[in-house]
Amino acid sequence: MFADLSIGRLVGAVAITVTAFVASGCGGTIDGHAQPAIDVVPATSSAGPTTKPSGKPTTSKPAQTSTRGGNTDFQANVGDCVALGGTVNDATIAKASCGSRSSNYKVIGKAKNSTGCVSDRDNFYAETLNGIETGALCLDIDWVVGGCMDVGGDEPKRIECTESGSEAVKVITIKTGTDSVDDCPDIADSGFKYPERKVVVCVQSL
Numbered sequence: 001m002f003a004d005l006s007i008g009r010l011v012g013a014v015a016i017t018v019t020a021f022v023a024s025g026c027g028g029t030i031d032g033h034a035q036p037a038i039d040v041v042p043a044t045s046s047a048g049p050t051t052k053p054s055g056k057p058t059t060s061k062p063a064q065t066s067t068r069g070g071n072t073d074f075q076a077n078v079g080d081c082v083a084l085g086g087t088v089n090d091a092t093i094a095k096a097s098c099g100s101r102s103s104n105y106k107v108i109g110k111a112k113n114s115t116g117c118v119s120d121r122d123n124f125y126a127e128t129l130n131g132i133e134t135g136a137l138c139l140d141i142d143w144v145v146g147g148c149m150d151v152g153g154d155e156p157k158r159i160e161c162t163e164s165g166s167e168a169v170k171v172i173t174i175k176t177g178t179d180s181v182d183d184c185p186d187i188a189d190s191g192f193k194y195p196e197r198k199v200v201v202c203v204q205s206l
Helices: none
Strands: 001-005 029-034 081-086 091-094 105-111 121-129 132-141 149-152 158-159 168-176 190-194 199-205
Touching: 081 121, 081 132
Parallel strands: 001 190
Antiparallel strands: 029 121, 081 091, 081 105, 105 132, 121 132, 149 158, 149 168, 168 199, 190 199
């Protein structure tokens, strides 16, 4: 029995304000913010075909979105990974090696503002100048096939598969060209869906 863990926008989420600084020349204040977007929706479906996952962990990502975006003080390219965290009053974002312990998101696109990100992205990081967004990085969880994540907190956290977590999952495989968890192998018991891009991350609960 599969659980459908759809990814969607978290309505009414509180924006996270990153450390602000005064922009040179114009006296404006640039702020960065991010909005979690993981929405777990339970569902049931039948098991899909049985396949064996790769024995060697590899990094993978859903299809990329636009590489054109606005302006952000924090610079990252599509395909780069970041560590996004902190609190509402003191958020942090920094580059991280994809698949590393510190990495929890991957940049899958850029946009002039957060509404320009693909609708099924997991999160976004946007910066504002005098209250107006000047650019956004569209983010997906940095899924690693064969690796494990705890997705139960405010932000996903990479863990060893032997560790416990509030909602720990192991990535079994990533299916493209589908938005149905029915296509996940039997070993998986749930999946995170990216319906706009037709991608399902098949996971096993730990």
